[in-house]
Amino acid sequence: TRSTRPQRMLKAVQKNATKGNPQSVISAIDYFCKNSEWAMNVGDEKGSILDSVVTEVNPSTVLELGTYCGYSTVRIARLLSPGTKLITLEFNPAYAAVARQIIAYAGLQDKVTLVEGSSGEWIPQIKERFGITTFDFIFLDHWKDQYLPDIKLFEECGLLRKGSVLLADNVICPGAPDYLEYVRNSPRYESRYYPAHLEYTKLEDGLEKSVFLG
Numbered sequence: 001t002r003s004t005r006p007q008r009m010l011k012a013v014q015k016n017a018t019k020g021n022p023q024s025v026i027s028a029i030d031y032f033c034k035n036s037e038w039a040m041n042v043g044d045e046k047g048s049i050l051d052s053v054v055t056e057v058n059p060s061t062v063l064e065l066g067t068y069c070g071y072s073t074v075r076i077a078r079l080l081s082p083g084t085k086l087i088t089l090e091f092n093p094a095y096a097a098v099a100r101q102i103i104a105y106a107g108l109q110d111k112v113t114l115v116e117g118s119s120g121e122w123i124p125q126i127k128e129r130f131g132i133t134t135f136d137f138i139f140l141d142h143w144k145d146q147y148l149p150d151i152k153l154f155e156e157c158g159l160l161r162k163g164s165v166l167l168a169d170n171v172i173c174p175g176a177p178d179y180l181e182y183v184r185n186s187p188r189y190e191s192r193y194y195p196a197h198l199e200y201t202k203l204e205d206g207l208e209k210s211v212f213l214g
């Protein structure tokens, strides 16, 4: 039967990247998406903004919602301090299977815990299951209608502390209008928009960085 796009992306990584070299994995995926098949990775332009925020925060605890094929997981994990791990949540088992292989190809498997399931199921369990009190950095890149309910769940579960940084992809395209309205109008967040473009296109998109004020 016909392969899936994530499987073809994995093949491109195995063919064109160097094992254990995260940058070559990132470049191989971007090349595949620019020259073969578009895919919903954060991409190189927004990815550079992601890199700069991760570097600035230098987080000890990291959560990503929406692993997909692991592109942003690799981008984040390659920048973490030694001994720091990130938790990434993925709902689709087929995507998770590809992501595990891409993360391993980059040599970053020891810095990543990939959890399969839904945010509603897992966010309330994170403290007890992973021994985490609060997150320093959260990257939201999953279903856009889930951004708002999930940030509220982070608050309810006490997973944010004064200074926790949330970075959300696609706040323009496809858009997360209810999330944007919430973080921009809530007195509990200091929010800033980073303009860019939808990955591998000229369409407008951007990232919203929101700092929890406690």
Ligand SMILES: O=C(NC/C=C/[C@H]1O[C@@H](n2cnc(C(F)(F)F)c2)[C@H](O)[C@@H]1O)c1cc([N+](=O)[O-])cc(O)c1O
Pocket: 040, 041, 042, 064, 065, 066, 067, 068, 089, 090, 091, 092, 095, 117, 118, 119, 120, 141, 142, 143, 144, 146, 169, 170, 173, 174, 198, 199
């Ligand atoms: O729809 C988009 N992204 C949706 C991304 C969804 C991904 O997040 C996973 N997930 C769902 N729940 C969880 C969690 F974590 F809750 F468990 C994880 C889904 O299985 C999927 O792999 C998208 C679309 C476009 N576009 O241009 O159409 C561009 C983009 O950058 C995008 O991210």
Ligand SMILES: [Mg+2]
Pocket: 040, 041, 042, 141, 169, 170
């Ligand atoms: Mg996205």
